[in-house]
Amino acid sequence: MRKEFVVKLNSEYKYPIYDILEDGIGNCGAPRSKYETDEYVIMSEADAKVFYNDSLDKQCGDWKEITEERYNDMLGAVPPIDWFKGGFFMGELYMGDIGYFFQRLDGRYYESKQRTSYARDLILKGLKDFIALGMRMAG
Numbered sequence: 668m669r670k671e672f673v674v675k676l677n678s679e680y681k682y683p684i685y686d687i688l689e690d691g692i693g694n695c696g697a698p699r700s701k702y703e704t705d706e707y708v709i710m711s712e713a714d715a716k717v718f719y720n721d722s723l724d725k726q727c728g729d730w731k732e733i734t735e736e737r738y739n740d741m742l743g744a745v746p747p748i749d750w751f752k753g754g755f756f757m758g759e760l761y762m763g764d765i766g767y768f769f770q771r772l773d774g775r776y777y778e779s780k781q782r783t784s785y786a787r788d789l790i791l792k793g794l795k796d797f798i799a800l801g802m803r804m805a806g
Contacts, residue, residue, distance in 0.1 A: 671699075672715035674708045723763050723782060730779045730797040738769050738776040751787045770794055 673693065675685040685707065691699040702709055710718065745758030754770035761767060761780055768781040768790060777797075781790050 670712055671709050672712060673702045674710060674715065674718060676706060676708060723765055726761075726765060727780050727782055727785075728793055730777050730794055733769070733776045733778045735776050737778070738771060741767065741769050741778075748783060752791075754787070754790070756781070756783055772798075 669690055671688040673686040673688060686693040686695065686697070686702070688699055688702075688709070693699075693701070699709070741757050742755060747755035748758050748760075748766060749756045753772065754768060756766040756768050759766075760783070764783045765780050766783055768779050770777045770779075770791070772791075772794065777794055779790075779794070
């Protein structure tokens with residue numbers, strides 16, 4: 668059985684994989700020819716995994732400063748998945764292994780979508796880079 672993955676280009680969906688073809692027929696019964704347009708790309712399973720992981724990475728890393736109230740609300744909403752030096756992953760994931768990460772640092776509060784598989788020191792480095800950039804822009 669030959670398996671191919673259909674990716675919809677410029678999709679606004681969280682998941683870039685649109686359909687999975689097995690021997691040329693999609694999950695919904697559509698033939699491969701339906702997807703042979705400029706709107707879709709058909710790729711191997713290996714390429715689809717790389718594409719999917721890249722699409723997840725692109726959704727992560729944008730930081731914003733938040734209030735202490737939001738930080739505490741998110742901490743109390745559901746039990747955190749992980750707790751790390753004033754930072755935590757909210758207990759409900761956004762998608763895949765992406766979760767909302769909240770961090771208290773130097774009396775201020777921040778939020779970002781991050782992959783739970785990211786090393787915590789890299790997450791904190793990203794936050795510190797964000798803070799440093801904001802200081803340079805303000806000064």
